[in-house]
Amino acid sequence: xxxxxxxxxxxxxxxxxxxxxxxxxxxxxxxxxxxxxxxxxxxxxxxxxxxxxxxxxxxxxxxxxxxxxxxxxxxxxxxxxxxxxxxxxxxxxxxxxxxxxxxxxxxxxxxxxxxxxxxxxxxxxxxxxxxxxxxxxxxxxxxxxxxxxxxxxxxxxxxxxxxxxxxxxxxxxxxxxxxxxxxxxxxxxxxxxxxxxxxxxxxxxxxxxxxxxxxxxxxxxxxxxxxxxxxxxxxxxxxxxxxxxxxxxxxxxxxxxxxxxxxxxxxxxxxxxxxxxxxxxxxxxxxxxxxxxxxxxxxxxxxxxxxxxxxxxxxxxxxxxxxxxxxxxxxxxxxxxxxxxxxxxxxxxxxxxxxxxxxxx
Amino acid sequence: xxxxxxxxxxxxxxxxxxxxxxxxxxxxxxxxxxxxxxxxxxxxxxxxxxxxxxxxxxxxxxxxxxxxxxxxxxxxxxxxxxxxxxxxxxxxxxxxxxxxxxxxxxxxxxxxxxxxxxxxxxxxxxxxxxxxxxxxxxxxxxxxxxxxxxxxxxxxxxxxxxxxxxxxxxxxxxxxxxxxxxxxxxxxxxxxxxxxxxxxxxxxxxxxxxxxxxxxxxxxxxxxxxxxxxxxxxxxxxxxxxxxxxxxxxxxxxxxxxxxxxxxxxxxxxxxxxxxxxxxxxxxxxxxxxxxxxxxxxxxxxxx
Amino acid sequence: xxxxxxxxxxxxxxxxxxxxxxxxxxxxxxxxxxxxxxxxxxxxxxxxxxxxxxxxxxxxxxxxxxxxxxxxxxxxxxxxxxxxxxxxxxxxxxxxxxxxxxxxxxxxxxxxxxxxxxxxxxxxxxxxxxxxxxxxxxxxxxxxxxxxxxxxxxxxxxxxxxxxxxxxxxxxxxxxxxxxxxxxxxxxxxxxxxxxxxxxxxxxxxxxxxxxxxxxxxxxxxxxxxxxxxxxxxxxxxxxxxxxxxxxxxxxxxx
Numbered sequence: 067x068x069x070x071x072x073x074x075x076x077x078x079x080x081x082x083x084x085x086x087x088x089x090x091x092x093x094x095x096x097x098x099x100x101x102x103x104x105x106x107x108x109x110x111x112x113x114x115x116x117x118x119x120x121x122x123x124x125x126x127x128x129x130x131x132x133x134x135x136x137x138x139x140x141x142x143x144x145x146x147x148x149x150x151x152x153x154x155x156x157x158x159x160x161x162x163x164x165x166x167x168x169x170x171x172x173x174x175x176x177x178x179x180x181x182x183x184x185x186x187x188x189x190x191x192x193x194x195x196x197x198x199x200x201x202x203x204x205x206x207x208x209x210x211x212x213x214x215x216x217x218x219x220x221x222x223x224x225x226x227x228x229x230x231x232x233x234x235x236x237x238x239x240x241x242x243x244x245x246x247x248x249x250x251x252x253x254x255x256x257x258x259x260x261x262x263x264x265x266x267x268x269x270x271x272x273x274x275x276x277x278x279x280x281x282x283x284x285x286x287x288x289x290x291x292x293x294x295x296x297x298x299x300x301x302x303x304x305x306x307x308x309x310x311x312x313x314x315x316x317x318x319x320x321x322x323x324x325x326x327x328x329x330x331x332x333x334x335x336x337x338x339x340x341x342x343x344x345x346x347x348x349x350x351x352x353x354x355x356x357x358x359x360x361x362x363x364x365x366x367x368x369x370x371x372x373x374x375x376x377x378x379x380x381x382x383x384x385x386x387x388x389x390x391x392x393x394x395x396x397x398x399x400x401x402x403x404x405x406x407x408x409x410x411x412x413x414x415x416x417x418x419x420x421x422x423x424x425x426x427x
Numbered sequence: 428x429x430x431x432x433x434x435x436x437x438x439x440x441x442x443x444x445x446x447x448x449x450x451x452x453x454x455x456x457x458x459x460x461x462x463x464x465x466x467x468x469x470x471x472x473x474x475x476x477x478x479x480x481x482x483x484x485x486x487x488x489x490x491x492x493x494x495x496x497x498x499x500x501x502x503x504x505x506x507x508x509x510x511x512x513x514x515x516x517x518x519x520x521x522x523x524x525x526x527x528x529x530x531x532x533x534x535x536x537x538x539x540x541x542x543x544x545x546x547x548x549x550x551x552x553x554x555x556x557x558x559x560x561x562x563x564x565x566x567x568x569x570x571x572x573x574x575x576x577x578x579x580x581x582x583x584x585x586x587x588x589x590x591x592x593x594x595x596x597x598x599x600x601x602x603x604x605x606x607x608x609x610x611x612x613x614x615x616x617x618x619x620x621x622x623x624x625x626x627x628x629x630x631x632x633x634x635x636x637x638x639x640x641x642x643x644x645x646x647x648x649x650x651x652x653x654x655x656x657x658x659x660x661x662x663x664x665x666x667x668x669x670x671x672x673x674x675x676x677x678x679x680x681x682x683x684x685x686x687x688x689x690x691x692x693x694x695x696x697x698x699x700x701x702x703x704x705x706x707x708x709x710x711x712x713x714x715x716x717x718x719x720x721x722x723x724x725x726x727x728x729x730x731x
Numbered sequence: 732x733x734x735x736x737x738x739x740x741x742x743x744x745x746x747x748x749x750x751x752x753x754x755x756x757x758x759x760x761x762x763x764x765x766x767x768x769x770x771x772x773x774x775x776x777x778x779x780x781x782x783x784x785x786x787x788x789x790x791x792x793x794x795x796x797x798x799x800x801x802x803x804x805x806x807x808x809x810x811x812x813x814x815x816x817x818x819x820x821x822x823x824x825x826x827x828x829x830x831x832x833x834x835x836x837x838x839x840x841x842x843x844x845x846x847x848x849x850x851x852x853x854x855x856x857x858x859x860x861x862x863x864x865x866x867x868x869x870x871x872x873x874x875x876x877x878x879x880x881x882x883x884x885x886x887x888x889x890x891x892x893x894x895x896x897x898x899x900x901x902x903x904x905x906x907x908x909x910x911x912x913x914x915x916x917x918x919x920x921x922x923x924x925x926x927x928x929x930x931x932x933x934x935x936x937x938x939x940x941x942x943x944x945x946x947x948x949x950x951x952x953x954x955x956x957x958x959x960x961x962x963x964x965x966x967x968x969x970x971x972x973x974x975x976x977x978x979x980x981x982x983x984x985x986x
Contacts, residue, residue, distance in 0.1 A: 212702070325659075
């Protein structure tokens with residue numbers, strides 16, 4: 067007998083993903099919408115992986131974008147080096163068609179590289195806690211970005227490009243929206259991995275560290291090892307987000323992985339709620355839609371207000387307002403829900419009836 | 428060679444002064460509330476803009492006031508107005524959250540968001556064109572050997588040192604200052620001593636923000652181009668300096684700021700300038716790894 | 732071979748000697764007490780034994796193996812569990828999770844098993860859950876298994892902390908002021924509980940306690956320390972009549 071409860075979520079997600087991919091393939095949704103959907107995926111990976119540290123483990127790390135950068139650069143450089151002819155790395159080493167099959171491999175290597183970079187903050191976290199650790203993560207973010215700025219081989223501050231060619235190479239094999247497929251796959255993978263981790267007795271060790279580190283250590287939790295695992299898992303998954311991000315845009319620049327990006331990650335985690343996986347996902351969706359939505363709302367509001375005439379002709383509402391409105395919404399939201407949207411609860415805690423229909427483990 | 432070292436050191440002291448002034452504000456607030464006030468760097472930016480508008484206002488006035496007179500009026504006014512801004516943030520955004528007993532980190536995120544609002548609000552409403560700060564005092568260059576110093580740079584260094592000593596006196600001699608120090612040890616006992624906790628917090632924000640305002644004027648005079656994001660990076664860096672010194676400790680912030688200035692200038696003197704952040708942050712990180720509570724911070728021992 | 736042997740343990744913090752030349756020995760499954768005035772260094776002894784501090788001098792042998800300098804989680808895995816004066820439960824997790832996480836010393840699976848949820852993972856999770864449930868049943872805590880400790884009465888929280896310590900199947904249980912903050916009827920229950928645990932689980936228990944009624948009725952051997960030094964040891968009767976002990980507790984004048 068097929069366990070319907072167990073299969074309900076995966077199959078629903080599968081249908082949703084397949085539907086989107088088919089719609090994209092037959093150009094029922096345009097490229098812009100596809101990009102937004104892909105960014106939602108990337109942001110889900112970022113926020114849920116960051117939640118491991120900032121939510122479940124309760125540390126205040128603030129340099130997530132640094133690890134994303136490592137993943138983005140490593141994956142991109144490997145792909146460009148192996149599968150395209152480029153000025154920097156010369157002739158392709160393998161046939162470009164192989165890019166499709168090796169994409170998960172290079173993504174994985176990027177993730178591993180990011181996880182190893184995670185050691186940069188994981189090892190100090192054994193001794194350092196709280197705001198001092200926050201600084202170490204912040205400094206790590208600055209250091210990683212400035213390392214990439216100083217690597218002229220891969221473009222330095224000008225950035226690194228050519229990843230569209232990889233996407234084209236994949237499309238040469240079969241003309242379907244590959245990136246969309248990869249984003250769905252890796253997003254599902256991330257959420258799946260995190261879910262399995264934090265619901266296991268092993269993974270709950272990090273929640274124990276959050277609530278009382280001394281008790282955790284005395285009750286046989288190897289706190290140093292748990293921190294190592296948590297930081298590496300979190301930064302490794304951020305690396306995956308970076309790899310996807312690079313191939314969606316086709317172009318990366320060290321400065322796009324700076325503090326502002328890390329701030330976005332922080333916002334999503336705390337908006338969703340510390341230690342709530344569904345919160346992270348919901349927050350990532352809302353946040354992305356808000357950013358993209360304001361892109362249209364602001365010019366519309368501008369026209370409207372000029373028609374009304376409420377604001378002077380010389381003044382125009384600019385897109386910059388986006389970064390006033392979003393923080394403002396958050397500030398106001400936090401006044402009403404000072405524990406984030408979901409607190410540390412999951413969707414099924416709010417709607418216990420849902421439990422009848424699914425079991426996601 | 429020796430001259431260039433001294434010249435660099437002098438420049439480092441000037442840079443360090445800015446970091447120190449801002450770091451002091453971070454540390455004051457942190458010492459009292461255990462809150463990383465991430466908007467503080469942007470309060471510094473607001474200070475610079477307030478100074479700019481005040482200076483322009485006085486310059487365009489009919490009084491025909493001379494530069495130094497205007498400066499003498501701009502400095503206190505800016506400090507007052509900037510602290511109004513700082514206190515307003517505290518009142519509107521942080522205090523209600525604190526009252527609700529929100530997780531400390533939510534207040535930190537709120538501060539981060541307020542910083543973004545200040546930066547981008549400024550950009551959206553004042554426009555992207557950069558403001559250039561008027562020259563209020565004549566530049567005088569002193570040459571000692573081959574080291575050149577300007578009156579402005581000397582003024583910056585001296586004012587930061589003066590501020591430190593004044594602040595130290597306030598913290599260690601006055602009743603409210605002692606309450607500020609005490610509150611980090613015992614949040615519940617201090618209100619019992621007859622000083623309401625909200626007063627202490629307000630004074631803290633007034634002190635911290637006015638220092639940021641002062642740093643804003645001095646910075647605008649030294650580097651007369653203002654832009655909305657000028658406070659972002661310098662704010663982050665000053666915060667790191669405060670932590671490396673040992674956050675919550677006045678001396679730590681002061682020394683940390685100068686340390687960061689020196690490290691940065693030396694890194695630039697030896698390596699290409701793009702390496703500045705890389706080297707400065709690596710050194711700071713190493714310091715923190717070796718001494719996890721900063722140079723002057725005292726480890727809080729957890730009672731088991 | 733004795734269960735636990737502590738030889739001339741000394742702990743200095745800066746210039747302060749918190750514990751000096753402390754020695755003791757557990758031959759088998761005794762129930763011993765460690766008493767002394769506030770600040771005498773009792774908890775420091777427990778902290779050293781459980782691995783939080785590395786002693787300045789001295790040696791601790793547990794089942795013949797040296798354990799001083801080991802990390803706390805290693806010490807726990809070897810069979811020494813403890814509780815704290817101020818209850819240190821994971822207050823936002825269910826009671827069952829509180830017990831389950833303490834099985835970290837004996838997970839029986841690795842990260843690969845975890846992510847693939849293979850048979851080894853499933854079997855070990857099932858095993859740990861049944862250990863936890865069995866323990867909760869033994870201690871009559873099953874009805875609270877889905878409650879968060881913070882919502883339970885203080886007396887129950889104390890009991891939960893002891894249950895959590897027992898879940899690592901210790902040979903030696905350190906209880907740091909288990910009766911602190913309990914009212915007199917709770918204290919009677921606690922005495923019963925500790926006696927029952929001592930017999931049922933057949934383990935050695937070493938307790939710090941200020942309430943003499945608890946110590947005197949439970950312990951077969953009591954050590955008294957003051958300012959880090961052992962000033963007396965003996966049976967409850969001997970301790971009660973020892974002039975040094977009375978002096979340490981009441982001061983000179985009161986004799």
